[in-house]
Amino acid sequence: MSAVTERHAQELAQGARTLGVEVSAEQHAQLLAYLALLIKWNKAYNLTAVRDPDEMVSRHLLDSLSVVPYVAEGGDSWLDVGSGGGMPGVPLAILFPERRFTLLDSNGKKTRFLTQVKLELKLANLEVVHSRVEAFTPAQPFSGICSRAFSALADFSNWTRHLGDGQTRWLAMKGVQPDDELQALPADFQMTACQVLRVPGCQGQRHLLILRRTQ
Incomplete structure (x- = not known):
């Protein structure tokens, strides 16, 4: 029996509708195939601290899809720093096949x-880089x-400033709004927006901080 059940499929479809994110039948199938790989490989590779497959739809797939509207506003080339098990980079690459996504992890x-x-999902728009971000x-x-629970904002900014320019948007996915981290932002970065993310099935707060680098 597959680790991915009909219940997971329904939760994903309903959650995407709640988020207002359009997901085609093919994309829905790809997201579930990704979930199946995540469940399978997590046993040996410790990709995520979430061990229960029943929690992965909300805490990984829908959490990643919650930033779709903000990625839609951006340009064609995206970097997911400290991608780990591929969140949010893999779901975003599935949703935006016309854009390029680089997933970096050390x-x-x-x-x-x-x-x-x-390879398995045939994501031609996805590149994997094994490297330290610096x-x-x-x-x-x-x-x-973008980053999801990668590091403090000051480290995120300092380690990635050479990867962007004045047009780049930095998207940091966080839990509670990190006011102390914002105080420590480097002088050449500023927060342009803080969005509350309401992720179906997720307990606790989720925030998206959007940063720009000032020249």
Whole structure:
């Protein structure tokens, strides 16, 4: 029996509707296939602290989809820093096949998993990079840089400033609004918005902080 059940499929479909995110039948199938890979590989690779498959739809898939409207406003090239098990990068790559997503992580086991996801789901718009963020030097600045529970905002900003420019939007997915972290933002970064994310099935607060780099 598959680890992904009809209940998971219904929860994903209903949650996407609640978020106002349009998901095609093909994308719905891809998201569930990703969930199946996550459940399978998590046993050996410890990709996520969430062990219960019944919690993964809300805490991983729907949480990732909650930032779709803010990614939709951005440009064509996105970086998911410290992608880990692929959140939010993999779901976003599925939802935006016309945009390029680079998933970066310094953990070899996690990038091996992400490479398998790319191959099995045939995500031609997804690139996996095994590197420390400070050592990564792309050819062009990214139009958007996102992270989910990656690091404190000051570290996120300092470690990725060379990966963006004045047009780049930095999206930091957080739990409670991190007022203390905002106080420690580098002088050349400013928060342009703080959005409350309401994720179906998720307990606790979720916030999205949108940053820009000032010249």
